[in-house]
Amino acid sequence: MIVFETFELENGLRFIVNTDTNTPFVAVNTIYNVGSKHESPNKTGFAHLFEHLMFGGSKNIPSFDTPLQKVGGENNAFTNTDITNYYITLPKENIETAFWLESDRMLELAFSQKSLDVQKNVVIEEFKQRYLNRPYGDTWLHIRPMAYKTHPYQWATIGKTIEHIQSANLDDVRDFFYTHYAPNNAVVAISGNVSVKKVKKLAKKWFASIPKRDIVHTQMPVEKKQRKKRTYTLERDVPSHAIYKVYHMCGRFQQDFYATDLLSDILSNGKSARLYTELVQKQKIFSEINAFVTGEIDPGLFVISGNVMPGYNIDEAERAIDLETEKLSHEMVSEHELQKVKNKVESTIIFSETSILQKAMNLARFELLHHAHMLNHEVEKYAAVSTHDINRVAQSVLCAQNESALYYISKTI
Amino acid sequence: MKLQRTKAPASKEIKRLSFEKAKKQILKNGIELYSITVGEQEILKIDFMFAAGEWYQTTPLVSASTIQLLQEGSALYSADSIAEQLDFMGSYIYFNASKHTATITVYTLVKYFEETIKILEDVIKNPQFPEEKFRTYVAKKQQLYTLEREKVEVMAQKKFVQVVFGTQHPYGISHEPEEFLNLTVSQLKKFHAHFYNSNNCKIVMSGKIKLEQHEIITRYFGDAAWNVHKSVITLPDYVIEPSEQKSHFVEKPDAVQSAVRVGKLLVNKYNPDYSTLQVLNTILGGYFGSRLMSNIREDKGYTYGIGSGIVSHKTAGYFVIVSQVGSNVCKQALNEIYYELKRLRTETIPDAEIQTVKNYMKAAIARNFDGPFALSESFKTILEYDLGYKYYMQFWKKIDKISASELKYLANTYLNEGSMYEVIAGGNP
Numbered sequence: 001m002i003v004f005e006t007f008e009l010e011n012g013l014r015f016i017v018n019t020d021t022n023t024p025f026v027a028v029n030t031i032y033n034v035g036s037k038h039e040s041p042n043k044t045g046f047a048h049l050f051e052h053l054m055f056g057g058s059k060n061i062p063s064f065d066t067p068l069q070k071v072g073g074e075n076n077a078f079t080n081t082d083i084t085n086y087y088i089t090l091p092k093e094n095i096e097t098a099f100w101l102e103s104d105r106m107l108e109l110a111f112s113q114k115s116l117d118v119q120k121n122v123v124i125e126e127f128k129q130r131y132l133n134r135p136y137g138d139t140w141l142h143i144r145p146m147a148y149k150t151h152p153y154q155w156a157t158i159g160k161t162i163e164h165i166q167s168a169n170l171d172d173v174r175d176f177f178y179t180h181y182a183p184n185n186a187v188v189a190i191s192g193n194v195s196v197k198k199v200k201k202l203a204k205k206w207f208a209s210i211p212k213r214d215i216v217h218t219q220m221p222v223e224k225k226q227r228k229k230r231t232y233t234l235e236r237d238v239p240s241h242a243i244y245k246v247y248h249m250c251g252r253f254q255q256d257f258y259a260t261d262l263l264s265d266i267l268s269n270g271k272s273a274r275l276y277t278e279l280v281q282k283q284k285i286f287s288e289i290n291a292f293v294t295g296e297i298d299p300g301l302f303v304i305s306g307n308v309m310p311g312y313n314i315d316e317a318e319r320a321i322d323l324e325t326e327k328l329s330h331e332m333v334s335e336h337e338l339q340k341v342k343n344k345v346e347s348t349i350i351f352s353e354t355s356i357l358q359k360a361m362n363l364a365r366f367e368l369l370h371h372a373h374m375l376n377h378e379v380e381k382y383a384a385v386s387t388h389d390i391n392r393v394a395q396s397v398l399c400a401q402n403e404s405a406l407y408y409i410s411k412t413i
Numbered sequence: 414m415k416l417q418r419t420k421a422p423a424s425k426e427i428k429r430l431s432f433e434k435a436k437k438q439i440l441k442n443g444i445e446l447y448s449i450t451v452g453e454q455e456i457l458k459i460d461f462m463f464a465a466g467e468w469y470q471t472t473p474l475v476s477a478s479t480i481q482l483l484q485e486g487s488a489l490y491s492a493d494s495i496a497e498q499l500d501f502m503g504s505y506i507y508f509n510a511s512k513h514t515a516t517i518t519v520y521t522l523v524k525y526f527e528e529t530i531k532i533l534e535d536v537i538k539n540p541q542f543p544e545e546k547f548r549t550y551v552a553k554k555q556q557l558y559t560l561e562r563e564k565v566e567v568m569a570q571k572k573f574v575q576v577v578f579g580t581q582h583p584y585g586i587s588h589e590p591e592e593f594l595n596l597t598v599s600q601l602k603k604f605h606a607h608f609y610n611s612n613n614c615k616i617v618m619s620g621k622i623k624l625e626q627h628e629i630i631t632r633y634f635g636d637a638a639w640n641v642h643k644s645v646i647t648l649p650d651y652v653i654e655p656s657e658q659k660s661h662f663v664e665k666p667d668a669v670q671s672a673v674r675v676g677k678l679l680v681n682k683y684n685p686d687y688s689t690l691q692v693l694n695t696i697l698g699g700y701f702g703s704r705l706m707s708n709i710r711e712d713k714g715y716t717y718g719i720g721s722g723i724v725s726h727k728t729a730g731y732f733v734i735v736s737q738v739g740s741n742v743c744k745q746a747l748n749e750i751y752y753e754l755k756r757l758r759t760e761t762i763p764d765a766e767i768q769t770v771k772n773y774m775k776a777a778i779a780r781n782f783d784g785p786f787a788l789s790e791s792f793k794t795i796l797e798y799d800l801g802y803k804y805y806m807q808f809w810k811k812i813d814k815i816s817a818s819e820l821k822y823l824a825n826t827y828l829n830e831g832s833m834y835e836v837i838a839g840g841n842p
Contacts, residue, residue: 060418072776121714271496347503
């Protein structure tokens with residue numbers, strides 16, 4: 001249970017404050033309602049590139065990092081398909097520095113050509129490091145366009161290609177800023193050793209004068225229901241075969257999310273989960289196997305991925321997974337097994353509440369995309385899932401016509 | 414009054430480091446139990462530490478494999494039953510062997526403390542190492558290692574420690590997937606029998622601890638001596654044998670990036686210069702605003718990330734600069750690395766930069782004492798090195814008093830760019 005207060009400034013910027021006096025630090029988390037799904041299909045990777053530019057100086061402050069480090073602060077950011085998230089932790093005495101820095105880059109960026117040129121190179125190196133230069137690194141560059149035909153989740157946040165990043169120019173940067181970066185399109189959540197009164201005072205001082213902006217809320221296209229299984233085969237110089245099976249599922253804040261998430265836990269959360277005990281330990285077909293949900297806001301993906309042991313071909317590997325998913329559609333899980341994954345979720349939530357940064361991030365995300373107070377109802381929502389729900393979502397999600405499979409074949413075996 | 418957006422708000426330095434210290438208790442069988450009672454949540458972390466790291470193995474991979482297989486079946490519980498019970502309680506268990514220490518770490522809710530400890534007792538004292546589980550483990554690990562050695566950063570790191578420490582020293586050895594095939598169950602059983610006993614165990618507990626938790630730990634681990642029997646393992650005299658050749662290249666054709674390691678042997682935590690060298694290292698490559706990041710990422714865009722670090726093992730340490738850079742700009746990136754090393758020796762570090770790093774480092778140390786789990790990790794470090802909390806207090810004082818001339822002197826003493834080894838893994842430069 002996280003106790004917090006919320007308030008809103010006249011420009012539409014919402015604040016959430018959780019006071020935690022167990023720590024001498026404060027976490028300040030600013031989330032913007034813009035992710036790679038808001039990009040144009042011809043300029044992908046831009047939301048993430050833009051995140052890099054947010055550290056390249058703002059209207060009145062030439063460097064974001066230096067003054068923060070000078071007061072003992074740490075910060076970073078990440079972008080995903082739905083949102084861009086910036087976070088700072090710093091000693092409680094110096095909280096105002098975070099307000100000063102975050103408010104100035106919300107007010108206006110410096111829009112420097114040098115920063116754009118350098119960060120394009122940095123992001124291209126990131127693209128190489130994470131997606132091109134390691135075994136199986138390009139997996140998601142292939143899965144997304146196979147699973148999504150209309151929704152912009154069809155490209156990865158890093159972008160479709162390096163060329164898209166190369167072609168970004170300063171006009172794009174300006175446009176993007178004024179279209180998406182605004183107090184009325186953001187939430188600031190604060191957790192740590194600070195009073196609500198102090199946050200209110202600082203919020204007003206630093207953020208109130210930032211003008212509200214016209215944010216165009218584009219309607220996201222709805223992905224058409226898939227009718228037939230899709231497959232794609234890649235042959236690469238990798239040490240073993242790998243398989244990725246993805247299935248369409250509901251969005252993060254829809255009713256069935258909780259049952260679907262628990263379904264993935266039954267398959268692979270912990271060493272007692274089904275895929276691990278059956279396919280790694282007993283049948284020894286996989287060296288590693290995982291199931292998880294992407295948890296995206298619009299309808300997302302249920303993912304099963306595994307590395308195949310030598311001696312098995314990709315068909316045998318896939319058949320073994322299918323037998324496990326069919327079991328979940330045909331047979332009810334026991335109350336005990338369901339209770340086990342519920343307990344595990346509850347424990348994970350309790351442990352996450354020990355971190356002020358984790359609390360600030362979760363509060364901000366829930367407030368931006370849903371309602372902050374719903375964060376304290378997560379455990380109940382998981383608890384309410386029945387064995388029938390598990391069976392029902394298994395039948396509707398884990399079926400062939402809802403599936404896209406990527407076969408990653410080793411040329412060296 | 415108009416808002417002054419160009420001027421930074423007033424700020425304060427962190428004046429003192431204060432935190433909750435671990436309380437020591439010696440249990441009946443001699444085990445040292447340390448407790449750090451902090452936090453509001455009903456949770457606990459428990460670490461069982463054994464002097465049973467790689468240093469103590471006479472056959473490759475035995476230390477890591479012994480600890481990994483503890484959970485694969487004990488006298489009272491099968492592997493499935495261990496996994497099932499721990500998952501049901503939402504307890505998390507981790508097994509890790511470092512160079513000197515093997516640690517079993519458990520995170521658990523207070524309400525499941527006793528049940529978790531009861532399972533752990535059997536897992537730690539009476540593991541069975543079933544043949545079938547062992548074979549599955551070997552096959553899995555072989556595949557994992559085969560995958561890992563495809564990565565340029567793994568290639569470079571393996572080569573680097575080998576170059577610095579030599580191929581026979583535990584700090585320099587790395588293992589190939591095929592070596593798993595030489596392991597046997599009896600080696601693991603022997604290693605366990607020798608090292609996992611009450612004379613070689615320390616326990617660190619942190620979180621919401623009450624008398625009851627003390628009693629439980631004492632009951633399961635602290636009464637009679639366990640697994641203590643006389644056996645002798647003679648370790649070879651390890652000698653550090655650095656490579657004669659300074660520059661090394663590991664080829665991975667078609668790699669679009671090269672992994673870079675530049676570094677050398679360096680003093681460890683026991684040396685009085687260590688704290689000052691940490692400050693110097695932070696300036697060079699230890700934080701986002703460091704010289705290497707500012708130059709090679711933020712000015713040139715050659716890399717997604719670059720950093721440097723000092724790794725302290727118990728009997729020696731090393732310094733290393735780490736990066737992955739575009740294969741087409743590898744040469745240029747190396748030139749900038751040496752330029753920045755040289756600048757530490759030849760130019761005086763400006764006061765403003767020193768001030769920033771001082772504040773940054775003090776906050777970083779304070780973070781290491783924030784909350785039960787961080788407190789326990791910081792304490793485990795000094796416990797492993799037999800250093801005591803005064804190590805951190807002296808570190809703090811040293812940061813406070815650091816001077817530009819001292820930093821320059823140490824850069825000349827320890828970090829001369831000519832003394833560095835260089836390892837590149839990737840496409841031919």
